[in-house]
Amino acid sequence: MSIFNKVFASIGIGSAQVDTRLERDNYFPGEEVKGIITINGGKAEQRVDEIYLSLHTTYIKEADDKKYTATALIDRFRVTETFDIGPSESKEIPFSFQLPGDMPLSIGRTKIWVSTGLDIKNAVDPSDKDFIKVLPNRLMEAVFGAAEDLGFRLRDAECEEASYRLRRRLPFIQEFEFIPVSGPFRGKLDELEVVFFPLSENEMELYLQVDRRARGLGGFLAEALETDETNVRMTVTSADIPSMLQKLKAAIERYS
Structure with a gap:
């Protein structure tokens, strides 16, 4: 393996890519979410410390009489333990997690999404973002x-x-x-x-x-x-x- 590939991988160039496919995009609060995470290796072998899924939305905050939009973490789920992904190797990892009961609903301007990330030491964190629609129960x-x-x-x-x-x-x-x-x-x-x-x-x-x-x-x-x-x-x-x-x-x- 070229030493340059190792260096490039450590700074996030030519590193692993991640894509998440959800079983569907409409859910109720408290419902189980299922899907598959696909990881494609880059130009060099890399160690992935963990794969995590996190739920996010935005909300309005006020400070100094000014309103601005902030991002909130609703919940976070660890999907895998540490593993290695080889050059150009592809892995598919099924997952499931339960939506919290206090999820906001996808009504009005409220948007909700699932972020998928790979925790790779000394690398730019490859991530993926998938919007879901949360319906009233x-x-x-x-x-x-x-x-x-x-x-x-x-x-x-x-x-x-x-x-x-x-x-x-x-x-x-x-x-x-x-x-x-x-x-x-x-x-x-x-x-x-x-x-x-x-x-x-x-x-x-x-x-x-x-x-x-x-x-x-x-x-x-x-x-x-x-x-x-x-x-x-x-x-x-x-x-x-x-x-x-x-x-x-x-x-x-x-x-x-």
């Missing part, structure tokens, strides 16, 4: 359906940096912003914001922010002082799906 769908039946329309969905009191495992929360376009809350509310906090596959905590429409002088004063918003916490389970509309309506009515 049955419980989330029931909440969305109930909101729609109550006359709400989804206006925006975005991942934002979580405040201290709302922070869980991840540094962000995903907010779903609804506006009433018909039904009993039109003219009463400006908007309704919903955040999901999954507790298990069949149980979820909902955080609702009910933004009342200003009515009269006192109402405008309340809005100016930002006291027209009421935060509501409620827990829903799979058993609540048939009555989700009534449950959500009752929670909102108490504060509208």
